[in-house]
Structure formats: structure tokens, C-alpha cells
Amino acid sequence: MWAMVAKEFRELRRDRRTMAMMIVLPVLLLVVFGYAANFTVHNIPAYVAGPSASQAAALLRPPVFRVTEVDPAGDAATAQERLRDGKDVIAVVTGGAKPVVLMDGTQLFSVQTAERALAQVAQGAGVPPPQVQILYNPDLTTSWVMVPGLAGLILVFIGTLITSLGVVRERQSGTLEQLAVMPFRAWDVIVGKIVPYLILAAIDLVLIVVIGMGVFHVPFAGSVAVFALGAALFLLVTLGMGILISTVSQNQGQAIQLAFMVVMPQVLLSGLIFPISAMAAGVRWISYLLPLTYFIEVSRGVMLKATPISALWGPLGLLALLAVVVLGLAVVRFRRDLAPASRKAQTRPRTEEPAAA
Amino acid sequence: MKWGLQDVHLTRGPNVALAGVTVPVDPGRLTVVVGGDGAGKTSCLEVLAGLAEPSSGAVYRPGLERIGYVPATVGLYADLTVQENLDFIARAYRLSARERDRKADELLQVTGLSGARHRLAGQLSGGMRRKLAVSMALLHAPELLILDEPTTGVDPVSRVELWRLIARAVADGTAVAVATTYVNEASRGACVVLLEAGAVVASGSPEEILNSVPGTLGTTQAPARPTALSWRRGASWRVWEPTGTLPAGVRPVRPDFQDAVVAATLATERAEHGRHA
Numbered sequence: 001m002w003a004m005v006a007k008e009f010r011e012l013r014r015d016r017r018t019m020a021m022m023i024v025l026p027v028l029l030l031v032v033f034g035y036a037a038n039f040t041v042h043n044i045p046a047y048v049a050g051p052s053a054s055q056a057a058a059l060l061r062p063p064v065f066r067v068t069e070v071d072p073a074g075d076a077a078t079a080q081e082r083l084r085d086g087k088d089v090i091a092v093v094t095g096g097a098k099p100v101v102l103m104d105g106t107q108l109f110s111v112q113t114a115e116r117a118l119a120q121v122a123q124g125a126g127v128p129p130p131q132v133q134i135l136y137n138p139d140l141t142t143s144w145v146m147v148p149g150l151a152g153l154i155l156v157f158i159g160t161l162i163t164s165l166g167v168v169r170e171r172q173s174g175t176l177e178q179l180a181v182m183p184f185r186a187w188d189v190i191v192g193k194i195v196p197y198l199i200l201a202a203i204d205l206v207l208i209v210v211i212g213m214g215v216f217h218v219p220f221a222g223s224v225a226v227f228a229l230g231a232a233l234f235l236l237v238t239l240g241m242g243i244l245i246s247t248v249s250q251n252q253g254q255a256i257q258l259a260f261m262v263v264m265p266q267v268l269l270s271g272l273i274f275p276i277s278a279m280a281a282g283v284r285w286i287s288y289l290l291p292l293t294y295f296i297e298v299s300r301g302v303m304l305k306a307t308p309i310s311a312l313w314g315p316l317g318l319l320a321l322l323a324v325v326v327l328g329l330a331v332v333r334f335r336r337d338l339a340p341a342s343r344k345a346q347t348r349p350r351t352e353e354p355a356a357a
Numbered sequence: 358m359k360w361g362l363q364d365v366h367l368t369r370g371p372n373v374a375l376a377g378v379t380v381p382v383d384p385g386r387l388t389v390v391v392g393g394d395g396a397g398k399t400s401c402l403e404v405l406a407g408l409a410e411p412s413s414g415a416v417y418r419p420g421l422e423r424i425g426y427v428p429a430t431v432g433l434y435a436d437l438t439v440q441e442n443l444d445f446i447a448r449a450y451r452l453s454a455r456e457r458d459r460k461a462d463e464l465l466q467v468t469g470l471s472g473a474r475h476r477l478a479g480q481l482s483g484g485m486r487r488k489l490a491v492s493m494a495l496l497h498a499p500e501l502l503i504l505d506e507p508t509t510g511v512d513p514v515s516r517v518e519l520w521r522l523i524a525r526a527v528a529d530g531t532a533v534a535v536a537t538t539y540v541n542e543a544s545r546g547a548c549v550v551l552l553e554a555g556a557v558v559a560s561g562s563p564e565e566i567l568n569s570v571p572g573t574l575g576t577t578q579a580p581a582r583p584t585a586l587s588w589r590r591g592a593s594w595r596v597w598e599p600t601g602t603l604p605a606g607v608r609p610v611r612p613d614f615q616d617a618v619v620a621a622t623l624a625t626e627r628a629e630h631g632r633h634a
Contacts, residue, residue: 174430181406181503182449183422 017257025261035280036269036287041113043277047082049074050094059125060092064117076100083135085311086301090114092130099130105137106304108145109275136221136304144219147212148299149272151205152234152292156266158201159238160245161259167193167246167334168255179338186335194239201235209303222302226309230298233319237291240327247333266292291326294319358417359383360405360501360532365414367400367555374400375411376556381548382501382534387527389546390536391618397555398536399429402505405534419501422450425494429505429536431486435479439470439489442478443496450497457496464492467522484515491522495531502526502533508542520545544614551618554629559621567617571624572599574616575607583607586623590616597623 012019043066048057050072057070068088071078079091079102089110091102101118103111111134122129137144170176170193179189212218220227241262249255268274269283270292276284287293294315301307309316358381367375375397382388382405390398403409404416406426418424434442440461447457465471468488473481478489487507494502504523508516520542527533535546543549544563551559551566559566575596577583583604587596596607597620603609612620 173435174428174432175434177408177428177430178426178432180408181421181424181426182446183420184449 017254021257021261029264032265032283032286033268035283036274038274038278038280039109041110041275041278044090044110044114045088046114047071047074047079047088047091048094049076049079049091050096050099052094052099053092056092056094056099059121061121064113065090076102080135084301084305084307086297086305086307087311098128101130101132103132103134104305105134105140106145106300107275108137108140108142109278111140141216143212143216144304145300146272147208147216147218148303149270149292149296151208151212151231151299152270152295153267153272154204154208155201155231155235155295156238156263156292158197158204159235160242160262161256162200163194163197163239163242164245164249164255164259165252166197167243168249168252171246171249171337172251176337186331186338189338190243190331190334194243197239197242198235201238202231205231218303220303221306223306223309226307226312227299227302229309230295230302230312230316230319233316233323234291234295234298236323237319237326240323240330243330243334244326247330247337266290269293271296291319291322294322360417360419361388361534362401362404362411363415363417365401365404365411365416367397367404367409367411369400374409374555375404377414378550378552378555378557379560380405380534380550382532383548384500384532385527385530386532386547387523387545388532388534388548388550389543390534390550390552391538391540391543392552392558393538395554396552398538398552399505400555401550401552402426402503402534402536405501406503419499422497423500425497425499425502425531427487427490427494427504427507429509431490433478433486433490433493436477438475438477439465439481440474442489442493446493446496452497460496460498461492464495464522467525468492468518482512482515484511484519487511488515488519488522491519495522495526498529498531500532502531504533504535506536506538508537508539540615540618543618551621553622553625556625558625559618563614566621567612567614570612570617570620572597572620573601573603574598574610574612574620575603576610577607579606586627588619595619599624599627 042063044064045068046060046065047068048060048070053070053072053074057067060067076093079093082088083091083102083104089104089107093100093102103114105111115132119129134140170179209220213220245255245258245262249258265286269287270290271287272292276287276293279287297315298312301312361382362378362380365375365378378397378401380388380390380401390401392398400409404411405418406424407418434445437445443461444457452460465474470485470488470492473485478486481489491504491507508519511519523533523535537543547562549561549563549566550557559569575598577594577596578592579594583594583596586598587594595616596603
């Protein structure tokens, strides 16, 4: 038995990725998610409008609220527009008989925190609680918020895991070597490899959205074209990650391990479950590096709030940037795997000329 | 030479994989690269196929569309049927449907795989998989066919069928380079390149290699190993003596190709040892 135990430890010691998964990853996950797993939101961005904006803003104190703008000339329409475009989570509109507080219902935890805090503020000031109007998700239905995010998660799963497995399978079976010797350009192989997964992922995405709308009654308020653009850019990033993983994995086990390390943080740090604004500053920066963070912003914005493309250039641009960087890196590495001999011309490859005897 | 490697050097990390290796591969001729594990056979073929980039030397090969290559790992799509694997290759090389059907029928007939046309490649036996892989490499009638250990782990009957397939390609004018660890198979080549630790130990036709054996070869029925430079051959020992004087009780014998390969390897090892001593 001890021989077996010793052998197992020896193997594990040489399998650095598994060791990393078993020792480093849990510690890292504990620290990162310890700071990320927080439902208590602070710094809720608030817009205050109307003639009594200054007085109302004075009541919205940190750390719960962060007043982004005090606009005495603003009105309910401006406030609603800012919420739709994701600039603020709550907007206080004064000037009527009673101040009206508009809230972005897609930000579940922020809204719940804001409601509690506003009740306390009103009680402290000895005034009746303001009239609260929750927009985009009036009943604060969790599935409405989750379905657009889950659509992204499925795309991460297909794009990253399934693609990397597909490419690694070629490497393991020796067919990648053969492809390199066949009259394909590197692009032919890469595009030929990606397109089926792209189509499958697109079908999956449509299915998820349709089921979400049919079964969970999630609205699709915005533009399908903007949603499709966001999904396409996001898919390119995830497919790029899948190919990148495949270029550093020798077998499917290694690919699964790496894909897990890439998918896991996206599940927990992208705002899918825990609100990004509730995360510690250090962890929040990790969120900003994850493509799912931006896709969720686009999908929730378009589906629930009908956010126009003009308000989504930020996340769309970042997704495009990530797509260029990740896919570019993946293509460079994949090309190197496919055509190592074409990199330098020291030899005379593919010449027709017979050698001098 | 029309195709092949000339004075090729290849390094893999800190290791020298090939040191000044020349492998001529000519149309209508079979070149066999033979050597033990780690001798550099696969490296040779990878450089020839364009999968590895040599640090120096010249590589002569036709365009990719005129190369057929089978790696040691066989390289089949296990989840595709035999026919679908062939169809993929046909489409990749832009063969017409008529050409594809004609060549595929012919190759499946020769390899005895006609009955397995609709079986998944992953469900084929080792020998059948190798035959399918070689058929796929031959489908587009390449000018240069590169086969890395095509008969390793293959049953004797399938091995014969594979060599028949290779001989047929050679007869059709294809330049064929085969790597093998089996010395008896190497003697099939019009040109044999014997590799040891990334360097050429002997090169030429089997006759040339046979005639170039240095020293003297003998045989004995002694119960124990007679000298350090001896090896088992059936029930007897072969004894190689570089000085030409065989020990007492050892009868001189004319070397065959297998003996020649072992003697050439021993001679190289001795020379290498002498250089480092």
C-alpha cells in the first residue's frame, strides 16, 4: 500500500497543474471569493434631480449612497434615461408633492439595500418614506436578472471548454500534425474549427433566451441586433480563450483543468451572482478583466432595460478589445503549432529545385 | 536527390535531435530511416514534412498539396467512419467526386477495408487503422509519402498488407520515406539511413551498408556472452571484432543486413566513446 501512496505522490508532484488545482486554487478562491461574496452593497450611484435636489442629496449619505450628480434642472425623464443607460442605480426626483425615487430593478441587491437605507433616512429625518418606483424589474424577480447572465455563462462554457476539448482532441489523436501538412492555411483550420462551435453556441443562446422568455417570462425589451453584436463579440473572446487553452494543453484533462480555472472566476466575479459594487476593490479589478462582466452588462441592459447601443459602447468596445487580444494571441500560438517550419526561411522548404548532387 | 534532407541540424530545447543528417528521398524509390528509440527518426520525418524547423541544412520537399504524411500516432478521426475520413481528405485536396470514389474504392480494395467502409475509425483494429491512415495519405496521389513507423504494433498479416501498399506507391513513382525500428523492414529500402542519437551511422543501399561493415563478424555457440561486442542471434552469439582478429572458438560468418546494422552501430558507439575518453 505504501508503495502505491508514494507512487501517487510522486506522480502528483510532477503534475503541476493538478497540484495547483488542489492546493493553490482553493486558497486563492477562498481569499478572492471571501472578498467577493458580499450582498451588502455600498456606494450605490444616485442621481438627484428637481428643485429640492440639494436637500435630498444631503440625505443620501455614504457609505450606502454615492451621489453622482445633483441636477436642479433635471426631471423624471432624465432620471429614467440615466437608469436605463446604467449610469445610476437610483434616481431621486424632487419637485412634486412627495419626492419620487426611481430604482433600477435589474440591480437586485442594490435596490434592496437602497430601499432599507431610504426607509431609515426617512425615519431619521422624521418625514414619510418617499414614493419608490422600481423600473425594468418591478417585482425584483431573480430569474429576470439571472437568465441574461446565464446565457453568457452557457456561451463561456461552450466557447471555452468545448472548443478547447475539440482542438486538444485533434492534438491527442495526431490529426493536428496531419492538418499542418495538408494544403490548409492556418486560418482555414482555425476558422473551420471555430465556426461549428460558433453556430452551436448561437443556437444555444437563442434557445436559452427563448426558454427564458417563455418559461420565466423574462422580457426582451431592447434591440436584437445590439444583443447579437454583444453576443458575437463575447463569443469570439470565449472561443479565443478555448483555442488559447488548447495551445497550452497536451491532453483533454489538462484542458478541462485550465478551462475550469477560467470559467470559475467568471461565474463568481462577473456580477452574475454577487454584485460587483459589493466586492472589495482588489477583487473588483479582476471582475473588470472578465469578458462575462461586460456581456452581462449588455444582455441585462438590452433585454430588461432596452438600453440603446449609444449607452453600451463601453462594454461593447471592451469586448471587442478583449476579442482582438485573446483571439489574436490564440491565433498566433495556434499558427505556431500548425506551421512551425514556415516561420523561418533558413531551410528551403517546399522548393521544387532538386539539390545539387 | 529530388526530395529529402541535406546536412540538417535540429535542436529541441537543450538537446540535439539531428546532427548533420542527410536523407535522400527520390521518386519511385523507398528510403527507410531506421534506428532505435530516440535515434531521431521522427525528427527526420517531421523536418521533411515541415513540422519541425531545422537550425541549419537544406530541406527539399514538394508543395503541401503533393505530400502525404502519416504520423506515428496514425492521425485518424475516430468519430468519423472510414468513408468519412477518406471524404475529408478528398475535400481537403479538392479531388473531384469521381476521382475520390475511384481512388477510395481502389485503396479500400487493396487494404481489405471495403467491408469496414461504414465503421467508425475508432472501432477499427490497430492494423486496420494504420492501413486506413496510409490509404488517406495516398488518396491524393502524393509525390512524397512520409510514413512514421507505419507497422509498429501491427499484426504480421496487416504488416504484409501495409508493405504491399507502400511497394505499390513506390512502383507508381511516389518518393516514399518510412521510419521504422525493425531492421528486417529496413532492408526493403532502396536507400537506408541508419540513425543513432541523431547522427547518421550508415547510409546507402542495403548492399552498400552490408559491404561497409568494419572489422570481422563471427558466430559461436558459447553458453555465456563471449565478448563485450557480441549479441544474441537465435541460439548462437554473433561476435564483432573491430581489429579483425576473432577470439578463439569463434567461427567467421558473412554478415547479413541485420548484423551489418548492429555492427555499424557498435562501431559508431566505440568511436564516440574513444572521442570522449
